[in-house]
Amino acid sequence: MTFFIKPWQGLQNYVKSDLLPFLADLRLAISLFLLIALFSISGTVLEQGEPLSFYQENYPESPALFGFLTWKVIWLLGLNEVYRTGWFLGLLILFGTSLTACTFTRQLPALKAARSWTFYDRPRQFQKLAFSAELQGIDLTTVQQHLSSHGFKLFNQDNSLYGRKGLAGRIGPIVVHGSMLIILAGSIVGSLVGFKAQEMVPDGSTFQIHNIIDAGPWAKTDTDTIQKDWAVHVNRFWIDYSPTGRIDQFYSDLSIINDQGDELARKTIHVNEPLRYGGLTFYQADWSISEIRLRLNNSPIFQIPMASLSQQLGAQLWGTWVPIKPDMSDGISLITKDLQGTLMIYGSDGLPLGTTRVGMATAINDSLTLNILDLVGSTGLQIKSDPGIPLVYLGFGLLMLGVIMSYVSHSQVWVLAAGDRLYFGGRTNRAQVSFERELLAVLADLQAQPQPDASLSPETPSPETPSPETPAVSALDPSSK
Structure with missing residues (x-):
């Protein structure tokens, strides 16, 4: 039995004397925080979740970026997905462990000490305080009344008095540590079970999420699990343009519908104004032109897909080819740069034939008239699932509250009545000047108390000798001036 007890006691001693002090060390916490910040910046600067070919093309070995980054x-x-690497999650866990150790070994004991009260029973104890004074002719009850009016919570014991206020200042650091732990937990949850998807959906279409581009190792990404019995319908997509022709904003009117086609929710989204439903967030991220609707002479309406030409021409353009003969031996090309309705027409020889607009009939030759009916846009949606976001929001809310609480000064005062003298002193953990001014105001109020008529005294004291009935500050610590 002793064989098992001694190793266990040795482990306990190691944890208490070595491990906990190491984890609670402020220098370790600061170092971990700086490392996390550094790698978080790298995850912002470096593109995340791209294929290997992307990094080989943009970060070649010669010349290496900054001389080393290839x-x-x-x-x-794992800088291509830094927030999900094991070492980054390990840094978060170690930082959280350090905060926890600091909370239990320092902050909680400090709060426990602040909540308890101690009484000074010897005058020399007041000499160690930052502010101290020696009074005459003032009783303990009068001091208690004045301190209570200044918000101090007071405790009595015989001829001693202890008061405190601003206990929230001691609770604040604990709230800060707890909020940071909640933020770390939210970040870890999001990186493990969250995912990101992108969908390019034509105006008027209904879709479910299929194009998952990034997912955590524990994320459930099959459609039946993500959306179950509902889908998203794009009621309308449109773009607002400025007078100069530049894009001002683009919008998507989205509806959440069930299997029976009933609308469960609806919202018009734009950049920085997403739709949230079923634990998913739909962001307006991009746009495109999916197809063109046209008629040749009196033909039926043709609906022809349009393709992006950006890679070939180096600009954001969309184009399509329209046959103008039944055997498809000849045709024209239509190219546009936006949804404002202007298109450029090119012949089969590549020469421009002019321009046309939506709703306008244009003669291609003597026997053919082109009538553009509509340009159909596609909305580019980015869909995110991050179950850790509520924890992160909660953590940041508590962090702001904890920071505000931490600015509250925790102030303490002691009073001791010894014979005809009364010893008065206090200390605070911050705002020392304001605290001393407050105590000086208390002393001023005490000195302003009405005193007995001197003529009733059997013996009139000399001016050099203060009367026991007359309050006076006989000694004031220089640091309080």
Whole structure:
């Protein structure tokens, strides 16, 4: 039995004397925080979740960016998905452990000490305080009344008095530590079970999420799990343009519908104004032109897809080819740069034939008239699932509250009545000057108390000798001036 007890006691001693002091060390916490901040910045600067070919093309070995940053370094260290790497999650866990150790070994004991009260029973104890004074002719009850009016919570014991206020200032650091732990927990949850998807959906279409581009190792990304019995319908997509022709804002009117087609929710989204439903957030992220609707002479309406030409021409353009002969041996090309309705027409020889607009009939040749009916846009949606976001929001809310609480000064005062003298002193953990001014105001109020008529005294004291009935400050610590 002793064989098992001694190793266990040795482990306990190691945890208490070595491990906990190491984890609670402020220098360790600051170092971990700076490392987390540094790698978080790298995750913002470096593109995340791209394929290997992307990094090989943009971060070649020669010349290496900054002399060392190549695709091999990025891929080896996992900087392509830094927030999900084991070492980054390990840093978060270690930082959280350090905060927890500091909370239990320092902050909670400090709060426990602040909540308890101690009484001074010897005058020399007041000499150690930042502010102290020696009074005459004032009783303990009068002091108690004045301190109570200044918000101090008071405790009595015989001829001693202890008061405190601002206990929230001691609770604040604990709230800050707890809020940071909640934020870390939310970040870890989001990185493990969250996912990101992108969908390009034509105006008027209904879709469910299929194009998952990034997901945590524990994320459930099958459609039946994500959306179950509902889908998203794009009621309308449109773009507002400025007078100069630049894009001002683009919008998507989205409806959440069930299997029977009933509308469960609806919202018009735009940049920085997403739709949230079923634990998913739908952001307006991009747009495109999906197809064109046109008629040749009196033909039926043709609905022809349009393709992006950005890679070929180096600009944001969309184009399509329209046959103008039944055997498709000849045709024209239509190219546009936006949804404002202007299109450029090119012949089969590549020469421009002019321009046209939506709703306008244009003669291509003597026997053919082109009538553009509509340009159909596609909304680019980014869909995110991050179950850790509520925890992160809660953590940041508590963090702001804890920071505000931490600015509250925790002030303490002691009073001791010894014979005809009364010893008065106090200390605070911050705002020392304001605290001393407050105590000086208390002393001034005490001195302003009405005194007995001197003529009733059997013996009139000399001016150099203060009367026991007359309050006076006989000693004031220089630091309080």
